[in-house]
Amino acid sequence: MRASVYVHFPWCLAKCPYCDFVSYAEERDNIDHAGYADAVLAELAARAALFEDREIASVFFGGGTPSLWEPRELGRVLAGIRATARTAADVEVTVECNPTSLDRDRAQALVDVGVGRVSIGTQSLRTDQLTYLGRLHDPAGARRAIEGALACVPRVSTDLIFGLPDQSPEDARDQAAALADLGLAHLSCYQLTIEPGTRFGELAKRGRLPLADDGAVAESFLAIDEALGARGLTHYEISNYARPGEEARHNLGYWRGEEYVGLGCAAYGYSRGARYRNPILPQKYVQGAAAATEESREPLAPLALLRERIMLGLRLATGFDLDDAGRDLGIAPWTGERTKTAAQLEARGRLVREGGRLRIPPGAWLFTDDTAARLF
Amino acid sequence: MTEQSKIRNFSIIAHIDHGKSTLADRILEVTGALTQRESREQFLDKMDIERERGITIKAQNVRLKYTAKNGELYQLNLIDTPGHVDFNYEVSRSLSACEGAILVVDSTQGVEAQTLANVYLALDQGLEILPVLNKVDLPSSDVDGTKEQIEQVIGLDCSEAIPCSGKTGVGVPDILEQIVKKVPHPRGKADAQLRALIFDSWYDSYRGAMIMIRVVDGTLKKGDKIRFMATKNDFEVTEMGSFQPFAVPLDEIGPGEVGFVAANIKSVHDTQVGDTVTHASVAPQKGPHHLGPTTEMLPGFKEVKPMVFAGIFPTDSAEYPALRDALEKLHMNDAAFSFEPDSSEALGFGFRCGFLGLLHMEIIQERLEREHNLDLITTAPSVVYNVYKTDGTMLRVENPAKLPSPQWIDRIEEPIVKMSIHVPAEYVGAVLALCQEKRGQQIDLKYAAADRVIITYELPFGEVLFDFHDKLKSVSRGYASMDYEVTGYRADSLVKVDILVNGEPLDALSIIVHKEKSQPRGRSLAEKLKEFVPQQQYEVAIQAAIGGKIIARETVRALRKDVTAKCYGGDISRKRKLLEKQKEGKKRMKQVGNVEIPQKAFLAILKVD
Numbered sequence: 001m002r003a004s005v006y007v008h009f010p011w012c013l014a015k016c017p018y019c020d021f022v023s024y025a026e027e028r029d030n031i032d033h034a035g036y037a038d039a040v041l042a043e044l045a046a047r048a049a050l051f052e053d054r055e056i057a058s059v060f061f062g063g064g065t066p067s068l069w070e071p072r073e074l075g076r077v078l079a080g081i082r083a084t085a086r087t088a089a090d091v092e093v094t095v096e097c098n099p100t101s102l103d104r105d106r107a108q109a110l111v112d113v114g115v116g117r118v119s120i121g122t123q124s125l126r127t128d129q130l131t132y133l134g135r136l137h138d139p140a141g142a143r144r145a146i147e148g149a150l151a152c153v154p155r156v157s158t159d160l161i162f163g164l165p166d167q168s169p170e171d172a173r174d175q176a177a178a179l180a181d182l183g184l185a186h187l188s189c190y191q192l193t194i195e196p197g198t199r200f201g202e203l204a205k206r207g208r209l210p211l212a213d214d215g216a217v218a219e220s221f222l223a224i225d226e227a228l229g230a231r232g233l234t235h236y237e238i239s240n241y242a243r244p245g246e247e248a249r250h251n252l253g254y255w256r257g258e259e260y261v262g263l264g265c266a267a268y269g270y271s272r273g274a275r276y277r278n279p280i281l282p283q284k285y286v287q288g289a290a291a292a293t294e295e296s297r298e299p300l301a302p303l304a305l306l307r308e309r310i311m312l313g314l315r316l317a318t319g320f321d322l323d324d325a326g327r328d329l330g331i332a333p334w335t336g337e338r339t340k341t342a343a344q345l346e347a348r349g350r351l352v353r354e355g356g357r358l359r360i361p362p363g364a365w366l367f368t369d370d371t372a373a374r375l376f
Numbered sequence: 377m378t379e380q381s382k383i384r385n386f387s388i389i390a391h392i393d394h395g396k397s398t399l400a401d402r403i404l405e406v407t408g409a410l411t412q413r414e415s416r417e418q419f420l421d422k423m424d425i426e427r428e429r430g431i432t433i434k435a436q437n438v439r440l441k442y443t444a445k446n447g448e449l450y451q452l453n454l455i456d457t458p459g460h461v462d463f464n465y466e467v468s469r470s471l472s473a474c475e476g477a478i479l480v481v482d483s484t485q486g487v488e489a490q491t492l493a494n495v496y497l498a499l500d501q502g503l504e505i506l507p508v509l510n511k512v513d514l515p516s517s518d519v520d521g522t523k524e525q526i527e528q529v530i531g532l533d534c535s536e537a538i539p540c541s542g543k544t545g546v547g548v549p550d551i552l553e554q555i556v557k558k559v560p561h562p563r564g565k566a567d568a569q570l571r572a573l574i575f576d577s578w579y580d581s582y583r584g585a586m587i588m589i590r591v592v593d594g595t596l597k598k599g600d601k602i603r604f605m606a607t608k609n610d611f612e613v614t615e616m617g618s619f620q621p622f623a624v625p626l627d628e629i630g631p632g633e634v635g636f637v638a639a640n641i642k643s644v645h646d647t648q649v650g651d652t653v654t655h656a657s658v659a660p661q662k663g664p665h666h667l668g669p670t671t672e673m674l675p676g677f678k679e680v681k682p683m684v685f686a687g688i689f690p691t692d693s694a695e696y697p698a699l700r701d702a703l704e705k706l707h708m709n710d711a712a713f714s715f716e717p718d719s720s721e722a723l724g725f726g727f728r729c730g731f732l733g734l735l736h737m738e739i740i741q742e743r744l745e746r747e748h749n750l751d752l753i754t755t756a757p758s759v760v761y762n763v764y765k766t767d768g769t770m771l772r773v774e775n776p777a778k779l780p781s782p783q784w785i786d787r788i789e790e791p792i793v794k795m796s797i798h799v800p801a802e803y804v805g806a807v808l809a810l811c812q813e814k815r816g817q818q819i820d821l822k823y824a825a826a827d828r829v830i831i832t833y834e835l836p837f838g839e840v841l842f843d844f845h846d847k848l849k850s851v852s853r854g855y856a857s858m859d860y861e862v863t864g865y866r867a868d869s870l871v872k873v874d875i876l877v878n879g880e881p882l883d884a885l886s887i888i889v890h891k892e893k894s895q896p897r898g899r900s901l902a903e904k905l906k907e908f909v910p911q912q913q914y915e916v917a918i919q920a921a922i923g924g925k926i927i928a929r930e931t932v933r934a935l936r937k938d939v940t941a942k943c944y945g946g947d948i949s950r951k952r953k954l955l956e957k958q959k960e961g962k963k964r965m966k967q968v969g970n971v972e973i974p975q976k977a978f979l980a981i982l983k984v985d
Contacts (some may be wrong), residue, residue, distance in 0.1 A: 006945055191939075193941045214935075218937045221937070238939060239941050254943070254944050254945050254948070255943075262946075267946070268945050268946040268949075269945075298949055304952065307952055307955070308948055308952050311943070311951065311955055312943060315943060366937040366938070366939050367913065367939065368938070368939045368940070369938045369955060370958070372955055374959065376956060
C-alpha cells in the first residue's frame, strides 16, 4: 500500500498574519538544528511499525520554514526515513522554502542531500501585497529564489495568494501568468483564507481587516484558470496547476485518502484508521519524541473516512471513485439519500457522475464545499 | 365537617411581585401547616416556571387550622388565584369561592393596574377586602402614602390596613385575626340540593381529572353520583380531600367548605372552571344529604375560549410525534388550551394552538421546550378575526394564512380590548402617544394620586399582542403597568401582508395588519428576513405583498463561491467537521421554491419584538 511521510519544521523567521500552521518566529542561529533532527529520528524509530506493508511514495518537509533547517540535518532525517521505510524508486522528496532562506547554494545543498522538489512561498509579485501579507521578501527576491531553484532543483513549484483586498482579477491573472512564464511546471494559487486564531482572523473578527469582494475573488479564480490553461498548465486540483506529470504526488496522496505518517512538532499523521497530532510545543515534542508522545488522537470511523474521501476527491479535476472508496472502507456508499442528492446535484450542473466516479465540472468548482457537504 | 360559622374562605390578591406567594408561605408557617423546613420558598407556586416568573399559574389551595385569640378553632381556606390578565376568568371563579380577600399592596410601589383589576373582580363578587401593606421591612417602604393611595384610587378604608412583611413575618398574626373578625362566614343552605363551584381542575395520572370545589349548598359525600351541570356529565365520587397543604382524605365536604374531588373523570375538558356540581338525578338515595339535582346553576359560568392562536412546529420534523404527545399531555391539564394539526409550506407539519393570551402561550411554549425537551418554532401570535364574506357568511380566522382572497371579503372585524394603564404622571405623554400609534381610542384619564395616572383606552387586541407591552415598558422606563380584557369586535381596514421569497409565499410569516401599517411592517419583515437568508447560487428577492401588490423588496446577492482554498494533511479533520456542520445546517434549512432558508431565520423573525 502506498503511503507518504510528512515532516514538520516549526520555525520561521517571522510569523505571517494569515498563516494557521504551527510555526514559531525564531532567529536561524537560535534553533537547535541537530537536536531537532535527533528528535525527529527518535520519533521515526518509535513509529517504525507504521511503515510495515507500506511503500513510501513521497516525503514532504513542510512548516514553518524547513528551508531554514541546516540541509545537513534535514538530510540526516531523510536518510533515516529511507533506512526505516521502504521507499519507492522514484520517491518524491519536497521541501517548502521561503525566498528569504533560499538561494542557489541552499538549493544545491538540498539537492545534495536527496531533495528533488522545492515549493517556494512567493505569494505575490507586488511589494504592497507582500507587505500586507507580512512577507519578509520583495518581488525581486522571490524571482531570484525561483531562478536559483530552477537552475539546480529538478522540480520547482511556487505559491501565489490571490483574492487580496482591492486586487483586480486582471492583477491576479497577470501574476500567475508571470510566474508560469518563469518556466515553472507547477503552481499553487490559493485564494486568501482568513483562518481563526491568526492575526488576520483576529482583525477580521473585530471588523478591522479590509477584505476582498467575493465576486472579485471568484473572477480572479476563473481568470487564473484561463491564463494558466493557455500556458499548458492543467488545473488538476482546486488550487493547483501543473504540466502533465508534474503534479505534486505528495498532495495527491492526501486527496486520494492515502495514509501519511506525520513526524515532527505539531505534525498530523493518518495511519491505520486514526489521525494523530504530535505535541504543538517544540520542547514538549522533543522531550516526548522517543516515545512518540501525541497531543491528540482521533479514531476515524468508516463514515468519517468516506466523507473525507468525498471532500478530498472532489477537489481533483479527475474526481474519485465512490465505489472504490466504499470498498476500501467497507461501507456501502450509495445510500438512498446520497444517490438522490447526487442526482439533484447533477441536474444542477454541480456534479458529473460516470458510474461510481464523481467529479465536479470546472464551471462548478467555486461551489465545491457546498457540493461535498451535500454528499456527506 | 366544620360548622359554617367557623369557616373563613379567602384569597390573596396582588400585583405580580408584590409578594403574594411569600406572604402565603408565612401564613402557612404561622398556622403551623408547614414547618420552616418544609416551606421551600414559596410553597404555593408549584411549578418551576411559576417560581421563575413569580407568577402563579394554577390556583393551589390550602385548608388551615387556626386557633384565634378568642380561643376558637377555625377552618381557614386559602384559595389561591392566578395573577395575570390571561387568567382573568379563572381569577373571578376563584374569588367567587371566597367571602374575603387580602389585598396585598407593595408599600414601596403602590397601586398597580393589576391590583386594581383584581380588586374590581373581588368587589364584583361582593368580597370583604382587607388591605395589607407589604414589604415594610424595606427602607423605601411608604406605609402612609400607600394607604392614602389605596383610599384615593380604590376607595377602600385603610384605617385598619396592616403593615406587614412576607419576608420577616411582621404583621402576619394580625392578618389572621382580621380574617376571622372581618371576613363573613359562609351562609350556605345545609338542607338544600347540592351546589358546588368548580374553581380549578388538573390532571392526575392515577386519578384522572381532579376538581377543586367550594360547596355552596348541601353536602357532598364519597361515593355520591354527581353531575356537572354545564357539561352535563355524570360521575361517581371516588375520592375527596383537602390540601393541608399535603393531601388529607375526607369523607364529606359540607356547605362553605373547600376540597378536591376525584371521580374517574377522563379529561380536564369535562371539568370546566365555573361549572356547578350537583347530585345526579338517577343516583340511588345514599342518605338524607342526597336531595337530587338542582336546576339552578351558580351564577357566572362562562365557557373559556382561546383568544390567541399561534402555530407551533418542531424544528426537526422527526419530533412531530413527540410534540403531539407533549401537547396532548398539556391539554389534559389545561382546559383553556386547544390544539389541532396544522401544516405550513415553510415549516412543515405542526399544530395550531389556542391560548388565553400571550403569557399563557409563553408558558406552554416553555413547558414544551423545558419539560419535554423539544426544539420549536412558534409563529407570530394572532388574534381571532371575524371575517364577513361577500356571500353574507362569517368566518372566524385565527391563522392569517387562511384569510380568504380580498375579493371575497366584505369586511374584517378584530377583537378590541379595554386597556387600563397605571403610569407615573411624567410618562403620560409617551403612553398616550403609544396608544394612539396602536390605533387606540381614549376612554378615560384620571389621576390616582398627584403623580400617578390611570389611562383607559380601547385598543385592537392584535396591536396589544404585537409589541405593546415591551413598548409600554420602554416608554415608561418600566414604570407603567397594564391590564386588559377583551370587550368586543370592531371593523377596520385590515389587510394580509405576505412575505414572498423568489415569488413563493412563506405562509408562516403572513400577518394581518392595519392598512396604514402594512408597508412599514412588511418592510421590516423583509429586511429582517434578508439578514438571515444566506447567499444562494442565484439572487434571491424577498418581497412583502398585499394581494398581488408588492409593497417592499430586499435582495440577497448571489453567492459567488463556496470553496476551501487549501486542504492538506493537517487540515483534513477540521475541514471535514466544518463541512459536517454545513451539512447539518442544510438539514435544518427549509426549501421554499428554489431557495433554502435556515430555520433560525424563522426563529428570529417570529420572535415577537
